[in-house]
Amino acid sequence: MSAFLQYLITGLGVGCAFALIGSGLVVIYRVTRVVNFAQGAFAVIAAMTVSSLLGARVPHGLAEALAVALAGLVGLLVGLTAIGKPGTSPQSALIVTLGVAVFAYAVEILIWGDQPRSFPGLPASVTVLGARVQSHYLLIIAASALVFLAMALLFARTDLGKALTASAANPYAARIVGIDVRRMGLLSFVIGGALGGLAGVLVTPVQQVTFDGDVVLVVSGFAAAILGDLTRPAATLLGGLLLGVAQAMVAGYLSTSYQSEVALLLMLVVLIAQAARRPMIQEETA
Amino acid sequence: MTTPRPGTVLTAAATLALPLALRDDHLTLYVLLGLAAMVTIGLSMLMGYAGQVSLGQASFYALGGYAAGLIGVHGGPTLLGLLAAPAVAAAVALVVGVPILRLRGHQLAFATLALQLILLSLLGDATWAGGAIGLQGIPHLSIAGVELDRDIDYAYLTWAGVAVTMVVAHNVMSSRTGRGLRALATSETAAAASGVPVGRYRLLVFAVSAAFAGLAGGVYAFYVGYLAPGSFPVLLSVQFVVMAVVGGLGTIWGGLFGAAAVTLLVQLLTDFGTRPGMPSYAPSVLSYAVYAVLLVLVVLFLPHGLVPALRKWWPWHRPVRTRR
Numbered sequence: 001m002s003a004f005l006q007y008l009i010t011g012l013g014v015g016c017a018f019a020l021i022g023s024g025l026v027v028i029y030r031v032t033r034v035v036n037f038a039q040g041a042f043a044v045i046a047a048m049t050v051s052s053l054l055g056a057r058v059p060h061g062l063a064e065a066l067a068v069a070l071a072g073l074v075g076l077l078v079g080l081t082a083i084g085k086p087g088t089s090p091q092s093a094l095i096v097t098l099g100v101a102v103f104a105y106a107v108e109i110l111i112w113g114d115q116p117r118s119f120p121g122l123p124a125s126v127t128v129l130g131a132r133v134q135s136h137y138l139l140i141i142a143a144s145a146l147v148f149l150a151m152a153l154l155f156a157r158t159d160l161g162k163a164l165t166a167s168a169a170n171p172y173a174a175r176i177v178g179i180d181v182r183r184m185g186l187l188s189f190v191i192g193g194a195l196g197g198l199a200g201v202l203v204t205p206v207q208q209v210t211f212d213g214d215v216v217l218v219v220s221g222f223a224a225a226i227l228g229d230l231t232r233p234a235a236t237l238l239g240g241l242l243l244g245v246a247q248a249m250v251a252g253y254l255s256t257s258y259q260s261e262v263a264l265l266l267m268l269v270v271l272i273a274q275a276a277r278r279p280m281i282q283e284e285t286a
Numbered sequence: 287m288t289t290p291r292p293g294t295v296l297t298a299a300a301t302l303a304l305p306l307a308l309r310d311d312h313l314t315l316y317v318l319l320g321l322a323a324m325v326t327i328g329l330s331m332l333m334g335y336a337g338q339v340s341l342g343q344a345s346f347y348a349l350g351g352y353a354a355g356l357i358g359v360h361g362g363p364t365l366l367g368l369l370a371a372p373a374v375a376a377a378v379a380l381v382v383g384v385p386i387l388r389l390r391g392h393q394l395a396f397a398t399l400a401l402q403l404i405l406l407s408l409l410g411d412a413t414w415a416g417g418a419i420g421l422q423g424i425p426h427l428s429i430a431g432v433e434l435d436r437d438i439d440y441a442y443l444t445w446a447g448v449a450v451t452m453v454v455a456h457n458v459m460s461s462r463t464g465r466g467l468r469a470l471a472t473s474e475t476a477a478a479a480s481g482v483p484v485g486r487y488r489l490l491v492f493a494v495s496a497a498f499a500g501l502a503g504g505v506y507a508f509y510v511g512y513l514a515p516g517s518f519p520v521l522l523s524v525q526f527v528v529m530a531v532v533g534g535l536g537t538i539w540g541g542l543f544g545a546a547a548v549t550l551l552v553q554l555l556t557d558f559g560t561r562p563g564m565p566s567y568a569p570s571v572l573s574y575a576v577y578a579v580l581l582v583l584v585v586l587f588l589p590h591g592l593v594p595a596l597r598k599w600w601p602w603h604r605p606v607r608t609r610r
Contacts (some may be wrong), residue, residue: 103578
């Protein structure tokens, strides 16, 4: 029983990180209809930055905050590249973000080298109902809960959130009522960057990060977000938690070598099941 | 049947003459370039006509390689291995294509990426395929008792493969099926309304592009003699996308030209990066940067790719060939 609880909390913690990556994808997709392939790079860059800052004796807390801010800035740069040029279709923008993700490899190796990096998180471990868990997992869960609450409030209650959603739902109408669609798009990339960065900062103390670890992160985030059709943060959180717990259970009870396959298969099944409910021929929007 | 165009004749002549003039290390590059071209021509068809980004094309390259390699390692006839490579890749494409091709756009892109990650992970665990260490000691290809053991043999074999790929691609595209596909690329609804079996044609292109990649993988296995999951990283799939996009999607020459341009540029920079005095990370940094910058610049500023852009200046340009 205590083993089960340990896997559960570990899974929830990792799942929160997937959900944060996925929520970054959701924010950007909701506003721009662009699937941001560089989402995993935000996490990697933020994590590497924290490891450097801590090495330079910047205190914990400040280092993490600076790294998340940097990830937001990187998000802005990615946004400018992907949607800055007028007339770039979301499909082209996906390929652009793929290019940017590869470009990030070059920058990361140049600055941090190609070895995996990590840094310490919350040191102690706590006992929850007889199961010993690293307390850092609880920190991840608490931080994610706050972020998702804030996101729900942003999109449901504020004018800014409504303006963000309107930009994608009907860009033309949004422009007529005075919403700067381009600025909303760039803002979504900044938020997405910060969310990705936060995920990287939170998860690195329990999982090492390498420069090309972004592929697994972005695929896991996508898998989480696809449950809500890339538009619903709440479903993304649920998707991330399911994914994280499923992985932890498979790793705990079966074998660690199958955990990534489980996530990927889960994503494929959901995708195909969703597609099966749609007609084979789709309406063209153009 | 039209008369061969001057460009085709020039390319064929250059292809046949080049191996005789090349040094050994350049010959290796020439073989790898041809293999990349085979995969890219297929991917260019898939992306240009079925309108789908595949981020997992290297999985079919790997499947072909492993099919050929396993037959070779177990003492089977190597020619059978070479034939099995495209067949296995196409068969797998047909099986996974049925559910997968219901997906569109970014969903298909991620699904193909997921399939490649699953394949790599399965290959890494499969002891019968050598696991993470890989498949070693794959024999050279022998055709009718003649063993192909020199680089120049593989250069001719590869470019014969490229020729086959181009002819098949050309015939698929100019057949009735190809016209249906072109209609499909322009407007799916209109194509379906005119009786084009959308799903079946999409599956066909997927399988053909997989067969091209599988054939390239088979030649690669016999040429290099060693395969591991690490030989087929996700970045290889990205590389094929870069080549296809740079050359120009939906054109056969675009596949060839894109593969050549990217391979040569990356090789040039790798040579530069491995000069004495350069830091050890220079080659990988340079190649990542080249892939990235090419991809972004071409998508943003030359959305149809290099070949359609260059065609305007081509002396034998025929403006009548309508594309989408």
